[in-house]
Amino acid sequence: MKPLPTDRLRRVEAWGMTVGGPCYVFRPSTVEGILDAFDAARNAGKTVAIKGGGNSYGDAFLNREAFVLDLSRMRRILEWNPATGVIQVEPGATIADVWQYVLEDGWWPPVVSGTAAVTLGGALAANIHGKNNYRAGPIGEHVRAVWLLTPGGDVLPLSPSQNSELFYAVIGGFGGLGVVVAAEIQLKKVYSGLLDVSAFATGRWVETLDRLDELAQSNDYAVGWVDGFALGAKAGRAILHSANYLKEGDDPHPEESLSVEFQQIPTTVFGIPKTALPRLLRPWVRPLTMRWINSLKYRSGKRQDGHRFRQGLAPFNFLLDSIPNWKHAYRPAGLVQYQVFTPKESSSQLFPSLIAMAHEHGFPPFLAVLKRHRPDPFLLSHAVDGYSLALDFRVHGKRWEKFLSLANEMTELALAAGSRFYLAKDSVLSSDQYERAVGADAVQQYRELKSRLDPEGLLSSELLRRVLLKD
Amino acid sequence: MHSKWKNAIVVGATGGIGKEIASQLLSSGTNVALVGRDGTKLDSLADELRREDARAISVPCDVRQLETVEPAFQEAIEKLGGLDLIVYAAGVMPRVEPNEYNTEKDAEIIAVNLTGAIAWLNLAAKRFERAREGTIVGIGSVAGDRGRKGNPVYAASKAGLETYLESLRNRLAPNGVSVVTVKPGPVETPMTADRGKLPGMISADRAARLILRAAGKPNKTAYIPGKWWLVSKILRAIPSPLFRRLNI
Numbered sequence: 181m182k183p184l185p186t187d188r189l190r191r192v193e194a195w196g197m198t199v200g201g202p203c204y205v206f207r208p209s210t211v212e213g214i215l216d217a218f219d220a221a222r223n224a225g226k227t228v229a230i231k232g233g234g235n236s237y238g239d240a241f242l243n244r245e246a247f248v249l250d251l252s253r254m255r256r257i258l259e260w261n262p263a264t265g266v267i268q269v270e271p272g273a274t275i276a277d278v279w280q281y282v283l284e285d286g287w288w289p290p291v292v293s294g295t296a297a298v299t300l301g302g303a304l305a306a307n308i309h310g311k312n313n314y315r316a317g318p319i320g321e322h323v324r325a326v327w328l329l330t331p332g333g334d335v336l337p338l339s340p341s342q343n344s345e346l347f348y349a350v351i352g353g354f355g356g357l358g359v360v361v362a363a364e365i366q367l368k369k370v371y372s373g374l375l376d377v378s379a380f381a382t383g384r385w386v387e388t389l390d391r392l393d394e395l396a397q398s399n400d401y402a403v404g405w406v407d408g409f410a411l412g413a414k415a416g417r418a419i420l421h422s423a424n425y426l427k428e429g430d431d432p433h434p435e436e437s438l439s440v441e442f443q444q445i446p447t448t449v450f451g452i453p454k455t456a457l458p459r460l461l462r463p464w465v466r467p468l469t470m471r472w473i474n475s476l477k478y479r480s481g482k483r484q485d486g487h488r489f490r491q492g493l494a495p496f497n498f499l500l501d502s503i504p505n506w507k508h509a510y511r512p513a514g515l516v517q518y519q520v521f522t523p524k525e526s527s528s529q530l531f532p533s534l535i536a537m538a539h540e541h542g543f544p545p546f547l548a549v550l551k552r553h554r555p556d557p558f559l560l561s562h563a564v565d566g567y568s569l570a571l572d573f574r575v576h577g578k579r580w581e582k583f584l585s586l587a588n589e590m591t592e593l594a595l596a597a598g599s600r601f602y603l604a605k606d607s608v609l610s611s612d613q614y615e616r617a618v619g620a621d622a623v624q625q626y627r628e629l630k631s632r633l634d635p636e637g638l639l640s641s642e643l644l645r646r647v648l649l650k651d
Numbered sequence: 652m653h654s655k656w657k658n659a660i661v662v663g664a665t666g667g668i669g670k671e672i673a674s675q676l677l678s679s680g681t682n683v684a685l686v687g688r689d690g691t692k693l694d695s696l697a698d699e700l701r702r703e704d705a706r707a708i709s710v711p712c713d714v715r716q717l718e719t720v721e722p723a724f725q726e727a728i729e730k731l732g733g734l735d736l737i738v739y740a741a742g743v744m745p746r747v748e749p750n751e752y753n754t755e756k757d758a759e760i761i762a763v764n765l766t767g768a769i770a771w772l773n774l775a776a777k778r779f780e781r782a783r784e785g786t787i788v789g790i791g792s793v794a795g796d797r798g799r800k801g802n803p804v805y806a807a808s809k810a811g812l813e814t815y816l817e818s819l820r821n822r823l824a825p826n827g828v829s830v831v832t833v834k835p836g837p838v839e840t841p842m843t844a845d846r847g848k849l850p851g852m853i854s855a856d857r858a859a860r861l862i863l864r865a866a867g868k869p870n871k872t873a874y875i876p877g878k879w880w881l882v883s884k885i886l887r888a889i890p891s892p893l894f895r896r897l898n899i
């Protein structure tokens with residue numbers, strides 16, 4: 181066995197800052213570079229975890245004391261056809277790279293996450309969803325082809341019609357089956373860089389969920405913010421937003437709104453540079469002040485009930501990017517997101533119980549976000565015909581065990597309600613819980629594909645070892 | 652109590668203080684790599700100290716053989732599965748006669764107490780700096796505070812070690828790494844066995860407890876026990892011409 185490449189040792193940290201540690205990081209710029217990293221890992225007797233932009237909240241790209249393959253240098257746009265909207269990219273190209281490249285030609289990524297820092301490789305491995313999931317499905321449904329580099333060194337083309345079993349497993353497969361080294365995606369035609377947005381206030385859980393469902397039936401996007409501190413009679417009060425692409429001719433100056441400059445988010449608020457905000461916000465990210473902020477947000481939202489306005493595609497979709505490193509406001513604690521995907525029928529029962537339970541355990545959710553989903557054909561799909569509720573918790577290392585016990589209780593309740601979970605956000609599931617959520621058959625099929633493609637078990641990560649692959 | 656460290660290296664784990672440190676770490680759930688020269692001794696020590704919830708592994712290394720340090724360091728980390736604490740507790744203090752000037756003997760002291768420490772702790776510093784976490788503990792001595800007549804090079808080795816540790820601390824603190832210097836007074840161990848009962852002497856068990864307590868405080872410099880701080884202040888304040896006349 182060769183000595184470890186100690187010069188490559190770096191701290192790698194989960195996006196939520198709750199877990200991290202030293203990993204041997206390789207940043208290849210070519211497929212050959214990836215294969216060299218594989219060889220180095222074999223020589224050192226180590227496994228390799230793939231990392232894109234590092235935006236997964238938990239341990240999806242972590243591999244402490246072992247190798248991490250950081251693909252952020254492989255970010256070229258390989259081919260672009262402005263007539264058809266088909267783009268071919270390297271895996272490290274981010275959603276920001278893509279939209280900024282194509283917008284002026286009148287195209288937009290059909291599915292985006294709440295941050296544009298996500299790479300296409302990471303987006304496909306997690307099979308991300310947007311605020312339009314109920315309509316557009318996950319990003320995987322817009323992929324024409326991906327090229328998968330197996331640990332053995334073959335590059336396999338995958339598409340819904342070629343190697344389709346693998347296609348549906350690799351997308352959403354969290355980097356355990358191979359490295360996506362290129363992807364071809366069909367983008368969405370847009371006639372303006374603006375969306376028609378409407379805001380609504382709702383009072384209780386049943387009303388909130390029904391209203392979101394209604395909005396989902398007639399709008400391109402629908403999303404809800406829920407006051408995570410409102411309990412009892414006020415529980416479930418929310419501000420919902422729906423949005424629609426503009427039709428051809430609706431925007432008098434499309435050339436203006438379809439420019440990158442137009443979509444840019446200002447770098448200061450009230451004259452304060454946004455980079456300084458997380459530090460200034462830090463003392464506010466505490467239960468008492470967050471209760472007040474949530475309530476204020478609800479009340480100001482309520483005054484805007486029925487308000488219609490136009491908003492740029494980027495500011496609407498990437499609201500969270502408007503404050504760089506906003507997560508640092510949670511320091512010195514970390515940020516855990518707990519997200520459940522629950523069938524329509526059981527959501528109105530489950531969601532209030534989860535929030536009440538969190539409060540009882542002393543972990544009020546500082547942010548609660550609601551989305552509408554539909555099932556999709558991917559092997560490890562996290563989506564169901566129902567809703568997702570994402571809860572953001574501030575968790576200090578000292579209270580980690582306490583949080584785990586809350587999460588465990590929440591998970592058992594959510595499983596009983598037929599929920600699924602999204603590994604990109606997960607930090608807490610056990611393999612047994614994950615298997616109950618996604619189904620034993622799916623897990624079995626994934627493992628079979630894994631032993632076929634990666635018999636030596638080279639590709640791994642802390643997440644995969646925790647929930648999907650038995651040691 | 653459960654320890655804040657998962658994996659530790661104790662260099663000089665067969666010694667009086669080192670063994671107690673290793674044993675207390677293991678009882679609080681920390682895995683420990685035991686380092687010393689004698690593999691057989693280390694193996695039986697590992698058997699003695701190992702716990703159900705904490706592994707003790709033996710990593711033989713003679714710190715004077717510098718080329719063996721890096722492989723031993725890597726082996727320890729590999730076997731532990733990580734590292735967040737290193738305690739350098741190896742040291743020698745041979746008897747030196749008042750009129751003895753033996754460079755070979757002196758070089759030996761420097762090799763174990765200072766160069767060996769630098770070899771191990773440089774590796775730890777490099778790793779912790781990159782990992783942005785970790786604790787380094789070095790054992791100085793009250794003997795390093797003044798140039799006494801008794802054992803010039805032992806005193807110099809401890810003074811050198813303390814200055815080295817201070818530099819490490821100043822380098823590494825911004826990266827979230829803690830460098831702790833502990834300065835014991837006399838401790839009952841094989842090192843002091845032939846010196847009789849020295850004033851203020853404490854047991855190795857107590858010394859280890861106090862050392863680990865100090866190690867938990869970021870970037871601490873601590874006398875062991877604390878009373879030596881005052882003694883040292885007074886000793887340091889004595890002007891050289893006067894100090895020279897004292898029989899200490």
Ligand SMILES: Cc1cc2nc3c(=O)[nH]c(=O)nc-3n(C[C@H](O)[C@H](O)[C@H](O)COP(=O)(O)OP(=O)(O)OC[C@H]3O[C@@H](n4cnc5c(N)ncnc54)[C@H](O)[C@@H]3O)c2cc1C
Nearest residue numbers: 232233234235236294299301302305306308309355360604
């Ligand atoms: C602020 C914020 C908002 C978010 N909003 C949403 C949202 O609205 N919807 C949503 O679905 N998600 C959302 N996410 C989650 C995010 O989209 C996923 O975690 C995504 O996987 C991150 O992509 P990444 O490039 O950062 O990949 P990483 O986090 O680095 O990796 C994610 C996974 O992909 C694997 N991987 C990465 N590249 C490759 C490759 N080339 N080949 C094979 N496997 C690979 C990794 O091994 C890992 O398992 C959000 C995250 C943040 C921080």
Ligand SMILES: NC(=O)c1ccc[n+]([C@@H]2O[C@H](COP(=O)([O-])OP(=O)(O)OC[C@H]3O[C@@H](n4cnc5c(N)ncnc54)[C@H](OP(=O)(O)O)[C@@H]3O)[C@@H](O)[C@H]2O)c1
Nearest residue numbers: 663665666667668687688713714741742792837838840842
């Ligand atoms: N005891 C005191 O009064 C006192 C006071 C202040 C400071 N200190 C310091 O505390 C530390 C521990 O002292 P102690 O009293 O515990 O001494 P000790 O009982 O004599 O133990 C010394 C340790 O150093 C190791 N060592 C010596 N030479 C080595 C080498 N070449 N390579 C690897 N390991 C070597 C020994 O291991 P092997 O022999 O098994 O190799 C042993 O584990 C020393 O730095 C000492 O200077 C002691």
